[in-house]
Amino acid sequence: MDPSSLIGPPSPLGYPAPYWFMAGLKVLGFVLHMIPMNLWFAGILVALLLRRWGGEHARRLSDRLMSQMPILIALGINFGIVPLLFTQVAYHRVFYPATILMGWFWFSIVGLLVVAYYGVYLYAVGLRAGRLRPLHVAAGWTAAVLFVVMGFVFSHAFTLMVNVEAWPEIWQRTAVAGAPAGTALNTGDPQVLPRWLMVFGLALTTTAAYAVADAGLFAVRETGAYRRWTGRFGLALYTVGMVWFAAAGSWYAFGTWIPEVRALMFGPFAVLTALTALSPGLVWLLIVAQRRGATPSMALLAAAAQIAVLALNGASRQVVQNAELRRFLDVTAGRVEVQWSPLVLFVVLFVAGLAVVGWMVVHALRAAQKPAPARG
């Protein structure tokens, strides 16, 4: 069966904005989503390991991370809306079939996320009460495992979206009279595992950079010993994450990329590929400089550099995604019917929204200097 015969017609409505605009927002949204997503993907696991086997400072870092986690998860879920929205606009012809083929797994994300998020809250409530009972700890571990599982499902979905060649076999294996039962995963795809592992390695580096940034910028009430310990621990964790990322990334790039993608990423986009691969080294150096204790300016610089690392990853991922799909579909060639007034209104609201968020954050940071009032 010709796999491309399974790709439906484009929307008769056309794209509501030029492709570059949507791809730009998709990448921007994805980068914003990746920051908190990396923290719950690897950070919860790291925090729980530190709590279980670490010393005094390790437990303090664990508590700081886990008490911030409910907010990070809320932001991460919301930041995920934009990339998924523009994926559906520009890639609907491949996104829907891929997720339908693995329907139950994709659908399970909703339930898994509810359980995982409440697990994190339960843990945070235990922390707030000053006593972590076995139930709280079990809830934390459940959340950690579920977030890793969800990452695995996401890796399946987004590799299946571009691996149209795998569709006929999965479809014929699981269909009931031509209708997919949604019980398949993209297990035959050699990209799934390295990609999932690569993202986990990246998530470890983000967790390390976050720990250092938190120590340098926000842990004003913590001791100098804690800040020094966090600098050393951040360096160790970043090193592990970077090595992990390099190993899994090499497996992914050299072992699974199709010739078209390799030609593109090692040809016209070689600079982007090199920057994506090497950029974690810069953050590592910035963390090395803080191994005796995080400082505000260096911590800020490390955080900004890590965001750049994620942005480079997001951009590379976008180029690879389009290159992998080009065998079947050129998403950049869709008809465009620009919706000017809603587009302009969105941009205006976005800028105004950022200003309001900025105002609230400034007030919150000022208020954070005061001690929390006791509950009556």
Added chain:
Amino acid sequence: MHYPWWYVPFLTAPMLIAVVAVVHVLVAHYAVGGGLFLALETQYAYRTRHTAYLEYLRGHAWFFILVTVVFGAITGVGIWWTIGLASPLATEVLIQTFVFGWAMEYVFFVLEIVSAFVFYYFWGRLPQQTHLTVGWIYAGSAWMSLVLITGITAFMLNPGAWPQHRTFWVGFLNPQFVPQVLARTGGSFLLASLYVYLHASLKVKDPALRNLIASRSARPALLGAVLVVLGGIGWYLFLPESARAALAAAAALNVMMVLIFAVTIAVFVMLYLGPYRNPGWLTPGFAILLFVAGLAAFSTGEFIREAVRKPYIIYNVVMGNQLLVDEVPAAQRRGFLETGTWTRALVAARYPQAMRGREIDEAVLLRLPEEDQRFLGQVIFQYQCNNCHAAQVGYSAVGHLTRGWSPELVRRVLDHLDESTFFMPPWTGTPEEADLLARYLTSIAFPRPGGMEPARR
């Protein structure tokens, strides 16, 4: 059919949307009304320096975050997840049409999240005026997200002039927009008060404080009930004719309409006699009863709202069987199997002898062995009927609906599908495909129950 059809046994895939959507709506309205409650009541408590009430509000804000920011946010994304799986074509149309509406909603979501956390976590540390401003930012953002999503869901029920003028604003400012915004705003006031009563009745031990909470939240609840009624009247007036006819014709909807009126009146009376006139009545039992009745009315309303759209997912734009209305004539002329991306691929892979280039020769399909013809009939059933019907067991199972039907009757009904029942879609295929489907339907139809008098001739 542009996309594969997700086969969900017994329930059918679209019923998953109903399950997730109803659960979400019960929390989402509280997310809007509860925000207004917190802003307004915190302002009142600051003004009157009522420290006990402030402390209660702080506790309520925590409960509010746990319910709305976690469960509400995830089930909201969950609806989106589910519609993409169970109704991909309609989702595609909605997203292509309203992508910037959703993007704007995202801005308000972020504002909601940040303001909710700042409001709660910095309680007592922010200056009072700043704290209140943050509360009002939440309330305004939450209401704006209600307005934005209502424009899109109302479009599904009555897109107005959009099929002729396909622009964002024509679709967004559809005839159902104002009535539904009114009803949902009222619903959020009402539901928020019921959540507050439930929470306060379980948490507050001081009778004076409980009475204060009961009476303070009674007026918004009663106002909400009035807005729901006004919005409901507008909703009914601006329903497409077919939806109004469905309300009158479908027995299940008749029962639900009676139920929703009865329960709404009961809630109104309980609110008036209870918290409004006798705040002391607010016991946990009374609050639970009120809460359950409110949820029942809401759930029924949402179910009716979904059901009256039949045979469309988006009225006059996307059919229930995942075809654009514009595509129906071609499917009738050239065949359902041929015009569907996945059905054509299936026939090409399994019965290449029936293919003439990209076209399917249906006459060849009718010469296939009986078993293959039934299989192809089942394929048509999956893609054209399974949106609303399970096969033999489950939601609105066809095997039961066609109990005792003769093959001739099945075939005749297929020819006159939308004439025999106006909220069914027209038969969308060739006569040969109707033969194939009839063979399958006859094979799954249960026999007429025995012992029924007078016996059939």
